[in-house]
Amino acid sequence: xxxxxxxxxxxxxxxxxxxxxxxxxxGLKKMTYxxxxxxxxxxxxxxxxxxxxxxxxxxxxxxxMNGLLGVLMGWMAFPAILVALALQALLxxxxxLTTLGVNLVVMAGPALLAYLLCRPLxxxxxxxxxxxxxxxxxxxxxxxxxxxxxxxLTRSSDSFTSFAWAISxxxxxxxxxxxxxxxxxxxxxxxxxxxxLET
Amino acid sequence: MxxxxxxxxxxxxxxxxxxIKFIAAIPYLFLIAISPGWQSPLMALVxxxxxxxxxxxxxxxxLNRLAFVNIFVLMIFLFLPLSQPGExxxxxxxxxxxxxxVLQALAIALKTNAxxxxxxxxxxxxxxxxxxxxxxxxxxxPKLVQLFFFFYRYIxxxxxxxxxxxxxxxxxxxxxGSNLHSYRSLxxxxxxxxxxxxxxxxxxxxxxxxxxxKNEFHLVRHFHLHRQDLYFSLIMLASMILIGLIGFGDLxx
Numbered sequence: 001x002x003x004x005x006x007x008x009x010x011x012x013x014x015x016x017x018x019x020x021x022x023x024x025x026x027g028l029k030k031m032t033y034x035x036x037x038x039x040x041x042x043x044x045x046x047x048x049x050x051x052x053x054x055x056x057x058x059x060x061x062x063x064x065m066n067g068l069l070g071v072l073m074g075w076m077a078f079p080a081i082l083v084a085l086a087l088q089a090l091l092x093x094x095x096x097l098t099t100l101g102v103n104l105v106v107m108a109g110p111a112l113l114a115y116l117l118c119r120p121l122x123x124x125x126x127x128x129x130x131x132x133x134x135x136x137x138x139x140x141x142x143x144x145x146x147x148x149x150x151x152x153l154t155r156s157s158d159s160f161t162s163f164a165w166a167i168s169x170x171x172x173x174x175x176x177x178x179x180x181x182x183x184x185x186x187x188x189x190x191x192x193x194x195x196x197l198e199t
Numbered sequence: 200m201x202x203x204x205x206x207x208x209x210x211x212x213x214x215x216x217x218x219i220k221f222i223a224a225i226p227y228l229f230l231i232a233i234s235p236g237w238q239s240p241l242m243a244l245v246x247x248x249x250x251x252x253x254x255x256x257x258x259x260x261x262l263n264r265l266a267f268v269n270i271f272v273l274m275i276f277l278f279l280p281l282s283q284p285g286e287x288x289x290x291x292x293x294x295x296x297x298x299x300x301v302l303q304a305l306a307i308a309l310k311t312n313a314x315x316x317x318x319x320x321x322x323x324x325x326x327x328x329x330x331x332x333x334x335x336x337x338x339x340x341p342k343l344v345q346l347f348f349f350f351y352r353y354i355x356x357x358x359x360x361x362x363x364x365x366x367x368x369x370x371x372x373x374x375x376g377s378n379l380h381s382y383r384s385l386x387x388x389x390x391x392x393x394x395x396x397x398x399x400x401x402x403x404x405x406x407x408x409x410x411x412x413k414n415e416f417h418l419v420r421h422f423h424l425h426r427q428d429l430y431f432s433l434i435m436l437a438s439m440i441l442i443g444l445i446g447f448g449d450l451x452x
Contacts, residue, residue, distance in 0.1 A: 004271045005318075006240070006310025010233040028342050033414035034404065036342065040349030041400035042393065044357045047350075049389045052361075055377050065389065072393075083347040090322060090330065091202055093268055093315045097225070097322075098232040159303060163278040177382075184386030185393075193394045 001149060001167065002088070002095030002103050009156040016102030016152070020082070023108055027078035039073060043080040047087075054177055061174045067141025068182045070111025071118055071133070072196060077111040078104065102152050110144025122190075122197050130190045131183050138182025142175040204260055205323040211427060212254040212324040217333035219428045223435035224321045230439055230446075231314050237302060239446030240309035246438050247316035254320050261319070268315050272308045279304040327351060335418060345416055353396075360395055364388055 008016075031039060046069050053060040070077045082104050088094040095103050114137040121133035146168055153160040153167075189196050206213070231243045251261065283300030290296060322330065328348070335344050368384065375381050 004268065004311055005228075005314040006232055006307050007275070008232075013229070013232060024343070028340055031342060031346070033342065033345070036345050037349055037400040037404045037407070038397065040346050041353050041357070041396040041403070043346075043350050044353040045392045045396040047354060048357045048361050049392055051358075052385060052388065053375070054385055055375050055381065057377055068389075079343055079346055082343070083350045086347065087327070087351060090318070090327060093264055093318060096314065097318060098228050098314065157303070159279055159283040159300065162282040163275065166278065180382055181386045181389065184383045185390045188387050188390035189393065192390065193397065196393070196397060 001145075001171070002085070003099045003106070003149065003152060005093075005096035005098050007156065007160075008099060008102060008152060012102060012152050012156045013098055016099070016105050018101070019109075020078070020101035020104040023075070023078035023105070023112070024082055027075045027080075030075045031079060035076070039076050039080050040083070042069075042072065043084055046080075047084050054181065056173055056177060061177055063174070063178055063181055064107065064142065064145065065138075065178065065182060065185075066107045066111040066145060067114040067118075067137035067139070067178065068134070068185060070108070070114040070141060071122075071137045071186070073111075074115045074119070075112065077115070078108045081108045081111065106145050106148040106152065109148060110141045113144055114138075114140040127187065127190075130187050134183035134186030135179045137186070138179035139175060141182070142171070142178040146171045146175065203323075203327055205256055205319055206326045208255060208324060210254040210324070211431075212250065212320055214425075214427060215325075215431050216422050216424055216428045217325045217329050218336055218422055219424070219432060220321050220325060221330070221333060221337060223432060224317065227435055227439055227442075228314055228317060230442055231310055231317070234310070234442060234446035236446060237306040237309055239442045240306055240313050242445055243313035243317070243438075243442055244309050246442075247313050247320060250320045251316055254324055256320065256324075261316075264319065265312065265315065268311060269308070272304075272311050275307050276304045279307075332418065332420075333422065336422065341416070348416075353399075356399070357392065357396055360399075361388075361392055364391055364395075 046065055050062055050064055052063070054063060066077070066081065069080065073080055082100075085095055085100055085103050085107070086097075089097050089100060117140060118133040118137040121129050121136070150164040150168055153164040186197075231240060234240060234243075280296035280300035281294075283297045283303060285297035285299030287295040288298055288301070325333075328351070331344050331347050331351075335341055365388070368388065373381075373384060375385065
């Protein structure tokens with residue numbers, strides 16, 4: 001979930017901008033001009049994929065798949081997610097421009113973590129490791145995002161605490177869904193296009 | 200997908216240099232976001248409404264956008280007045296909310312709407328590609344802007360691809376439901392989208408190389424400052440000073 005404008009406090013916004021800048025700088029260093037089409041088109045794919053509605057009981061959820069994005073792109077997840085967030089903020093006022101830094105850290109930080117923790121699993125032989133890496137990446141991505149979201153809200157103002165917990169509870173089914181979908185997706189990718197998962 | 204719906208127009212705001220727009224708007228937006236109290240956000244909201252009318256923006260589309268953004272604000276109103284400790288006010292004799300909570304929620308509501316309207320009227324009235332172009336002139340990393348250009352360009356292409364894949368599933372009688380088969384199928388759909396986008400990006404890059412691409416994008420058109428940019432800068436400066444004084448004035452006195 002993206003945080004809207006006008007809610008977070010100045011220190012939280014500033015920290016977000018700072019950390020986001022560091023992340024994007026690192027990502028840009030890893031990204032050569034050759035990489036740009038691949039990263040951009042993959043980022044578009046994730047953007048479109050986040051529009052897909054996954055049915056869950058009486059309702060449906062939209063997935064973010066930041067875990068999978070992290071596993072595929074590593075540090076480049078930062079610029080990749082930044083362009084998506086910037087577009088959403090400019091065109092739909094979804095998320096926000098002042099909260100761009102915070103939202104980027106919330107989404108891309110766990111993506112990076114998923115990369116660091118789950119990518120090594122992909123080198124091991126055996127379908128169960130791919131599935132585990134996928135489920136892990138999905139869970140790390142979504143749990144991390146919710147955790148950072150709660151952190152941003154509660155550090156902004158104590159009165160946001162109950163609101164933050166409500167959001168966490170509402171996101172619990174989404175977290176599981178992300179794990180499941182990422183797992184199946186990664187198994188698929190490994191079978192259909194293993195070079196995507198090469199280091 | 201009809202994007203950039205507010206960029207079509209010929210008002211004062213539509214004709215401004217995008218570089219000036221960024222330089223003026225970004226600090227202003229942050230100022231509203233960090234202003235204490237509800238008085239300066241109210242002032243900012245009044246300004247933004249004035250500019251929106253001046254820019255002759257379509258009111259129905261604008262209200263649609265605001266409705267969407269205010270869902271979040273509504274949620275804040277549901278939580279904050281009940282959770283924030285403070286002087287209690289009874290509502291219809293049924294439950295009580297705290298005065299501080301209501302004021303805080305109100306401040307947030309004013310801020311969110313002021314920032315959103317200001318963003319639309321200043322940054323939404325220029326085409327996205329022009330905004331990105333301006334960022335390069337403002338010394339943003341060119342690789343990042345290039346990434347954005349490609350990203351924006353290929354959204355509609357990939358959305359078509361997604362529709363094609365979805366139709367293929369429909370033809371094979373796929374119906375999404377809360378079962379494992381559906382989840383696996385939708386996951387494969389995402390995977391297929393990723394695979395196709397990867398292949399497409401390889402072809403794109405090779406096509407660019409065939410046309411002599413040397414890892415450099417050249418900017419051909421450049422922006423020029425005009426008198427309206429000066430007027431705009433003065434208006435923004437005055438607004439910033441006013442809002443700063445109202446919001447932080449008690450700290451200075």
